Amino acid sequence: xxxxxxxxxxWGLTFDGLALGAIYALISxxxxxxxxxxxxxxxxxxxxxxxxxxxxxxxxxxxxxxxxEDDPRTGGSMILTLVVCLIAAMLASAFTAVAVEFVAxxxxxxxxxxxxxxxxxxxxxxxxxxxFFRIITHSLxxxxxxxxxxxxxxxxxxxxxxxxKVIVIVAAGLMMVALDxxxxxxxxxxxxxxxxxxxxxxxxxxxxxNRVITVTFFAGGLMAGAAAFFYILTYENTSFKVGFFLGISxxxxxxxxxxxxxxxxxxxxxxxxxMETYTSAVFGTAWKAVISFIIxxxxxxxxxxxxFGESITQARV
Amino acid sequence: MKxxxxxxxxxxLGLATASVVAVAPAANAACSGKxxxxxxxxxxxxxxxxxxxxxxxxxxxLKKFLAANxxxxxxxxxxEVDDQGDPAVxxxxxxxxxxxxxxxxxxxxxxxxxxKVSLPVxxxxxxxxxxPSATNPTLxxxxxxxxxxxxxxxxxxxxxxxxxxxxNNKKATVFLVNDASDYxxxxxxxxxxxxxxxxxxxxVTPTGTTDFSATIAKIKKSKATAVFYSGYxxxxxxxxxxxxxxxxxxxxxxxxxxxxxxxxxxxxxAAEGAxxxxxxxxxxxxxxxxxxxxxxxxxxxxxxxxxxxxxxxxFLEAIKAGNTDRASINKYVSTKSSKGLSKxxxxxxxxxxxxxxxxxxxxxxxxxxxxxxxx
Numbered sequence: 001x002x003x004x005x006x007x008x009x010x011w012g013l014t015f016d017g018l019a020l021g022a023i024y025a026l027i028s029x030x031x032x033x034x035x036x037x038x039x040x041x042x043x044x045x046x047x048x049x050x051x052x053x054x055x056x057x058x059x060x061x062x063x064x065x066x067x068x069e070d071d072p073r074t075g076g077s078m079i080l081t082l083v084v085c086l087i088a089a090m091l092a093s094a095f096t097a098v099a100v101e102f103v104a105x106x107x108x109x110x111x112x113x114x115x116x117x118x119x120x121x122x123x124x125x126x127x128x129x130x131x132f133f134r135i136i137t138h139s140l141x142x143x144x145x146x147x148x149x150x151x152x153x154x155x156x157x158x159x160x161x162x163x164x165k166v167i168v169i170v171a172a173g174l175m176m177v178a179l180d181x182x183x184x185x186x187x188x189x190x191x192x193x194x195x196x197x198x199x200x201x202x203x204x205x206x207x208x209x210n211r212v213i214t215v216t217f218f219a220g221g222l223m224a225g226a227a228a229f230f231y232i233l234t235y236e237n238t239s240f241k242v243g244f245f246l247g248i249s250x251x252x253x254x255x256x257x258x259x260x261x262x263x264x265x266x267x268x269x270x271x272x273x274x275m276e277t278y279t280s281a282v283f284g285t286a287w288k289a290v291i292s293f294i295i296x297x298x299x300x301x302x303x304x305x306x307x308f309g310e311s312i313t314q315a316r317v
Numbered sequence: 318m319k320x321x322x323x324x325x326x327x328x329x330l331g332l333a334t335a336s337v338v339a340v341a342p343a344a345n346a347a348c349s350g351k352x353x354x355x356x357x358x359x360x361x362x363x364x365x366x367x368x369x370x371x372x373x374x375x376x377x378x379l380k381k382f383l384a385a386n387x388x389x390x391x392x393x394x395x396x397e398v399d400d401q402g403d404p405a406v407x408x409x410x411x412x413x414x415x416x417x418x419x420x421x422x423x424x425x426x427x428x429x430x431x432x433k434v435s436l437p438v439x440x441x442x443x444x445x446x447x448x449p450s451a452t453n454p455t456l457x458x459x460x461x462x463x464x465x466x467x468x469x470x471x472x473x474x475x476x477x478x479x480x481x482x483x484x485n486n487k488k489a490t491v492f493l494v495n496d497a498s499d500y501x502x503x504x505x506x507x508x509x510x511x512x513x514x515x516x517x518x519x520x521v522t523p524t525g526t527t528d529f530s531a532t533i534a535k536i537k538k539s540k541a542t543a544v545f546y547s548g549y550x551x552x553x554x555x556x557x558x559x560x561x562x563x564x565x566x567x568x569x570x571x572x573x574x575x576x577x578x579x580x581x582x583x584x585x586x587a588a589e590g591a592x593x594x595x596x597x598x599x600x601x602x603x604x605x606x607x608x609x610x611x612x613x614x615x616x617x618x619x620x621x622x623x624x625x626x627x628x629x630x631x632f633l634e635a636i637k638a639g640n641t642d643r644a645s646i647n648k649y650v651s652t653k654s655s656k657g658l659s660k661x662x663x664x665x666x667x668x669x670x671x672x673x674x675x676x677x678x679x680x681x682x683x684x685x686x687x688x689x690x691x692x
Binding site for chain 1: 361362365497521522523525526527528529530531535537551558559562564582583585
């Protein structure tokens with residue numbers, strides 16, 4: 001155990017943990033939104049994320065003509081490339097999420113299938129998407145070109161603050177605020193909240209359930225796509241199996257914060273990112289999952305509905 | 318209920334009989350057609366790059382042999398056995414290979430884990446194997462008699478890697494990182510023992526780790542001048558990129574799991590200056606002329622292509638000398654020697670090769686450059 005490292009490099013680790021947590025938080029929003037509305041754990045959401053990373057990759061090379069051997073771009077060209085890749089990733093993920101809902105869940109729902117059947121259908125979609133990408137990428141990881149030179153912005157209490165991670169934390173924060181506003185203020189957002197509280201009453205009040213569900217999947221997909229872009233910008237590579245570990249972590253974050261609860265998912269994401277980084281430093285990276293998940297179990301033992309609670313109708317989606 | 322049970326019992330018995338009948342001819346039936354050379358290794362899945370390197374070497378050797386000996390009774394197509402480098406996949410495949418009476422020799426298995434489950438099957442079928450890349454030291458115990466190895470084991474690679482780091486910097490202090498795989502843990506252990514007092518810290522980053530922030534914080538705090546990463550290329554590339562992006566300029570060293578052009582392709586500039594080791598020699602270095610000919614024939618050489626080429630040639634020499642069954646071919650490779658591109662193959666009683674080297678490499682201008690044998 002190395003508590004001295006945690007003390008000496010505290011701010012650096014905190015900063016790295018927040019950047020990782022921002023990615024978890026964005027992915028976990030998709031799990032929590034869908035659960036809030038359908039009471040369904042969308043196991044294909046990790047692949048919605050994975051497809052987002054490939055969306056950014058295709059946009060960088062196909063639309064913006066960036067080659068992996070190119071030098072990083074600067075000025076307007078860099079900003080344009082970043083924005084195009086972000087939008088491409090968000091759209092790729094959002095349309096995948098909507099397509100998954102249409103193909104795998106909608107029919108089952110109409111025919112009154114059990115929750116278990118829907119859950120198995122979700123796992124089936126997840127596996128077929130992973131295998132499909134495994135085949136078309138020949139099982140090889142793909143590199144993402146460096147679009148923006150990574151440099152240190154400033155030095156703070158022993159921590160080097162790097163530009164790409166600042167962008168990830170700030171942009172992720174803005175997206176979450178936008179989603180929160182959408183859910184609480186807009187008409188469609190109110191529809192989502194109404195359905196999540198009581199589906200039948202919402203229908204009687206004239207809410208179009210199918211439309212609400214499509215919007216829910218689309219919004220969750222947009223957030224996963226943003227996470228995919230930030231992930232690939234930071235780590236600069238992806239593969240068919242990239243969604244697996246991140247998906248599990250993000251799902252954990254959603255449960256930790258209280259699944260079905262938007263702000264809970266956000267909080268859970270950041271807490272998990274920090275927890276993983278701190279435990280890696282103190283106990284060694286191999287112990288990261290062990291310690292993090294023991295903490296999760298302990299939290300759930302004390303508060304089974306997660307830190308923020310599952311059924312706070314006001315704070316809930 | 319009873320009826321169902323009876324039906325399943327009959328079905329199970331039938332299946333069992335069928336498999337016994339299918340495997341039975343393996344032991345002594347002679348081949349009535351052309352003799353086949355098999356290759357076993359990962360040809361699909363995450364590790365496929367290495368298997369394809371080796372398969373290309375075997376294909377090229379076979380093509381050259383048949384061009385020189387057009388009347389030889391050898392199938393021009395290599396019998397491909399795809400075990401994905403995974404013992405669980407290899408276990409059910411090995412008996413099928415053993416049952417193919419025309420398969421008289423096998424180059425491979427490429428991976429140590431897959432070798433452990435396959436060798437006992439080939440031993441009972443009397444099928445000779447020469448592995449070009451499985452480096453776990455314990456393998457002879459699984460197939461003594463038919464097992465041969467064209468490269469040195471991890472017992473040699475680890476100490477050589479340690480020497481390379483020290484030769485590079487006499488005052489080197491080293492931080493060790495491994496990916497928790499069998500191969501990585503075994504290799505790191507021998508590096509650790511040789512470096513002894515120079516090791517200033519360790520961390521384990523299991524396969525699938527994407528964020529190395531904490532490991533890098535540890536490395537920086539340890540003030541190490543070099544890091545030895547024990548594991549495979551795809552994760553090594555992610556790690557070295559994050560290490561360089563953190564501003565660290567310390568030496569990055571790794572073993573044959575990282576010696577792959579994919580590593581340079583994925584890590585780009587971060588790979589520059591990386592020190593790598595392998596008990597193998599690149600085909601282009603061993604014979605520039607043959608390498609050109611191979612590329613022209615449509616096969617790209619990579620790590621372990623040379624060793625696979627040499628192994629296949631030894632078997633083909635045995636056939637040329639008039640040996641047409643498994644027993645005589647095994648006897649030939651176990652007792653004779655063959656002058657290969659990498660070294661002269663001559664096996665001891667355990668099937669281990671002698672007079673071989675571990676080579677050092679450095680990544681320079683986006684290419685893996687041979688430094689030479691590590692003394």
